[in-house]
Amino acid sequence: MRTTLAEASRAKLAKQVEDIVMSAPVTDIHTHLYDPAFKELLFWGIDDLLVYHYLVSESFRYSDLPYDKFWSLSKTRQADLIWDALFIQHSPISEACRGVLTTLHAMGLDVKKRDLPALRRWFGGQTVEQHITRCMELAGVEKIFMTNSPFDDLERPVWEKGFRRDGRFSAALRIDPLLISWPEAASTLARWGYKVQGGVPSRKTLDEVRRFLGDWTKLINAQYVMASLPAEFEFPTKTVTTQLIEGALLPHCRDHGIPFALMLGVKRATNPQLRLAGDGVGLSNLAVLQNLCARFPENKFLTTLLARENQHELCILTRKFRNLHPFGCWWFTNVPHLIDEITRMRVELLGLSFTPQHSDARVLDQIVYKWQHSRRLIAQVLVDKYSDLSQTGWQVSRAEIERDVRDLFGGAFERFCKH
Numbered sequence: 001m002r003t004t005l006a007e008a009s010r011a012k013l014a015k016q017v018e019d020i021v022m023s024a025p026v027t028d029i030h031t032h033l034y035d036p037a038f039k040e041l042l043f044w045g046i047d048d049l050l051v052y053h054y055l056v057s058e059s060f061r062y063s064d065l066p067y068d069k070f071w072s073l074s075k076t077r078q079a080d081l082i083w084d085a086l087f088i089q090h091s092p093i094s095e096a097c098r099g100v101l102t103t104l105h106a107m108g109l110d111v112k113k114r115d116l117p118a119l120r121r122w123f124g125g126q127t128v129e130q131h132i133t134r135c136m137e138l139a140g141v142e143k144i145f146m147t148n149s150p151f152d153d154l155e156r157p158v159w160e161k162g163f164r165r166d167g168r169f170s171a172a173l174r175i176d177p178l179l180i181s182w183p184e185a186a187s188t189l190a191r192w193g194y195k196v197q198g199g200v201p202s203r204k205t206l207d208e209v210r211r212f213l214g215d216w217t218k219l220i221n222a223q224y225v226m227a228s229l230p231a232e233f234e235f236p237t238k239t240v241t242t243q244l245i246e247g248a249l250l251p252h253c254r255d256h257g258i259p260f261a262l263m264l265g266v267k268r269a270t271n272p273q274l275r276l277a278g279d280g281v282g283l284s285n286l287a288v289l290q291n292l293c294a295r296f297p298e299n300k301f302l303t304t305l306l307a308r309e310n311q312h313e314l315c316i317l318t319r320k321f322r323n324l325h326p327f328g329c330w331w332f333t334n335v336p337h338l339i340d341e342i343t344r345m346r347v348e349l350l351g352l353s354f355t356p357q358h359s360d361a362r363v364l365d366q367i368v369y370k371w372q373h374s375r376r377l378i379a380q381v382l383v384d385k386y387s388d389l390s391q392t393g394w395q396v397s398r399a400e401i402e403r404d405v406r407d408l409f410g411g412a413f414e415r416f417c418k419h
């Protein structure tokens with residue numbers, strides 16, 4: 001069959017775009033990874049890959065084991081069961097399973113042998129320092145944003161003691177308890193020496209919450225403040241949460257010129273027996289974002305939404321508010337057909353003024369597959385869009401493609417944070 005001129009030039013364009021997208025450095029703006037100074041808080045290796053909560057919930061689809069029994073097992077034993085259920089007894093075609101294999105394959109390991117002990121031996125021979133560098137290189141990730149919670153009893157003392165920062169890891173201040181469980185958070189802050197009182201916050205309490213946010217923003221050099229809020233979250237309301245947001249959080253963000261990131265749409269503990277794997281999804285009321293953006297034009301809002309059905313409305317809202325920046329295909333939307341759909345929709349409605357993906361990695365090695373899979377999908381969207389342009393006679397240069405991809409992979413985010 002003869003290739004037409006149009007087909008040949010599309011193939012050339014496709015190759016160029018794919019090369020650029022597959023190799024462009026990425027800033028991963030939301031993960032659950034840690035600077036190596038946090039030692040065992042940074043998860044990596046085959047067993048941590050296998051006990052990832054996405055895989056835990058999938059493995060229970062095939063298991064009769066009582067939940068308590070599973071949780072009482074060692075990590076290695078849990079990993080054995082998950083490997084057997086999801087990789088040996090069935091083909092590992094779900095996105096989370098495929099991810100494990102993409103990662104192992106990229107590391108040069110032979111997955112077809114199905115040899116878990118051999119995989120364990122290989123990981124046992126790696127050091128964490130080498131492994132961070134290897135994973136970041138394979139993923140093409142140059143900067144990793146952590147999720148840093150002062151309310152985490154394992155993490156807090158490391159910050160308080162102080163350590164030499166690894167320049168590849170940036171901090172994001174995570175404050176869920178402050179907004180969703182105020183009475184407990186208030187007594188915690190009081191214990192730490194902030195003069196706050198539970199109940200309806202007084203001016204003094206709000207100022208002290210601001211002092212707390214200021215201290216931690218400075219201590220960890222936070223680039224944004226973040227919270228995951230339940231699907232039923234509303235703003236504004238006559239609640240303490242609204243008062244805390246209006247009276248402490250947003251003034252704090254304005255003072256420091258940093259965004260507030262809202263992750264909306266989780267239904268915590270849909271099945272509590274699954275622990276971390278037991279959360280679900282619900283539709284969010286995006287009036288929350290509209291109200292925040294309209295009433296606080298001096299604040300910047302980053303957002304990612306869990307429900308597929310909320311994604312179109314978010315794009316439209318983003319067209320209306322330049323202080324709103326959508327990011328990532330979060331958690332249950334981080335699967336190929338939804339990444340493709342959501343990224344296409346965003347590009348068609350927003351051009352390049354958003355951040356298409358973050359990894360949400362909880363295990364270092366996961367950045368390899370999450371970025372490899374997403375890059376392929378993002379490249380495909382761009383090939384289609386640039387090809388559509390070429391139908392009009394508009395041709396994009398290599399430098400222009402590189403510029404666009406830089407924006408998608410961290411440039412637009414950095415600009416949004418700075419301005």
Ligand code: RAT
Binds near residue numbers: 330331
């Ligand atoms: O994607 C996940 O791993 C979730 O468990 C959550 O961590 C979510 O990303 C969050 O940050 O709350």
Ligand code: ZN
Binds near residue numbers: 030360
């Ligand atoms: Zn997360």
